[in-house]
Amino acid sequence: MTKTETFRKEFENHVTEGLTAFPKFLSSKYIYDDRGDKLFQDIMALPEYYLTNAEYNIIKTYKSQLKELFENDKGFDLIELGAGDGKKTKILLEELVNSNVDFTYIPIDISQNAIDQLTDSLTTFLPNLNVQGEQGTYFKVLEKIATYNQRPKAIIVLGSNIGNLQHENAINFLNQIQQSMSSTDFLFMGFDQKKDPLTIQNAYADKTGVTQEFNRNLLHRLNKEMNANFNVNLFEHWEAYDPESGTAKSYLFATEECDVFIEKLNLKVHFNKWETIHTEISQKYDDLIVEWLAKESGLEIGQIFEDQEKLFKNYLFKKI
Numbered sequence: 001m002t003k004t005e006t007f008r009k010e011f012e013n014h015v016t017e018g019l020t021a022f023p024k025f026l027s028s029k030y031i032y033d034d035r036g037d038k039l040f041q042d043i044m045a046l047p048e049y050y051l052t053n054a055e056y057n058i059i060k061t062y063k064s065q066l067k068e069l070f071e072n073d074k075g076f077d078l079i080e081l082g083a084g085d086g087k088k089t090k091i092l093l094e095e096l097v098n099s100n101v102d103f104t105y106i107p108i109d110i111s112q113n114a115i116d117q118l119t120d121s122l123t124t125f126l127p128n129l130n131v132q133g134e135q136g137t138y139f140k141v142l143e144k145i146a147t148y149n150q151r152p153k154a155i156i157v158l159g160s161n162i163g164n165l166q167h168e169n170a171i172n173f174l175n176q177i178q179q180s181m182s183s184t185d186f187l188f189m190g191f192d193q194k195k196d197p198l199t200i201q202n203a204y205a206d207k208t209g210v211t212q213e214f215n216r217n218l219l220h221r222l223n224k225e226m227n228a229n230f231n232v233n234l235f236e237h238w239e240a241y242d243p244e245s246g247t248a249k250s251y252l253f254a255t256e257e258c259d260v261f262i263e264k265l266n267l268k269v270h271f272n273k274w275e276t277i278h279t280e281i282s283q284k285y286d287d288l289i290v291e292w293l294a295k296e297s298g299l300e301i302g303q304i305f306e307d308q309e310k311l312f313k314n315y316l317f318k319k320i
Helices: 003-020 034-044 051-070 089-098 112-125 138-145 167-180 197-203 210-225 287-296
Strands: 076-081 103-109 153-157 186-192 235-242 247-254 258-262 267-271 276-283 299-306 312-319
Touching (some): 003 210, 034 112, 034 210, 051 299, 051 312, 076 089, 089 112, 138 167, 167 186, 197 235, 210 235, 210 247, 210 276
Parallel strands (some): 076 103, 153 186
Antiparallel strands (some): 186 312, 247 276, 258 267, 299 312
């Protein structure tokens, strides 16, 4: 079975599990195809969505310091999980290339379209850069990361992607990364910080409806790839942030009672009016939570980098 066939089968199994569960759920990782990638780029450009600019500010401010931390006499592998369009990473890549640092960039993303577009853009932007893009989910790819052991590696996870995982799964994720690391490796990861709840709420519920269309893309994908018959316009996006737990949750909910048939899965799904599909969590953090996650995962915080407006932090971890 090819990688594409394996991914398709995992997607189908997930849809069957999620839409027959109570309450229903679908993972946000399946939002990303050509249309989903474009919509997320639109989200990142929204004034309400502060995360991208905050982390961009961090990397731009500390790019020289990061270069000095990562560069090694043996060279190193720069492995990025969830690379996306690479907007923020390109700042660091340019700094490394212009400083003649010996490294290979290995961007990994669940979307093959994102990997192809990033690789093509880097060919023009930094023609001397050695790029080896790969498609895959985090947990599958982590098994392979351990094989990059001929020289030090820096693993980067930007955009607070870890926030899509509940704490138990986040610890599992961090622990798997830790197991793939040696004492000379680094993990550089973004964590969105707790802040004014209204700022967070607005970031995931913009007035222009881009975030709604982004979440609805899950249903568009099912219609296109599994021959489902969702009336997508019957489903609305809802965001709810709990400042006590620091968890922002995204849902699609049915505005009318309806039945959906997913032909490829031979699956009929009934929705009551106002019934939800839970699509995403976006966890927010503070230093104490990050320290706890690190300790539980066999990691320790080496340095903390913060943007000028104190909205976002990137943590540099080492293996204990």
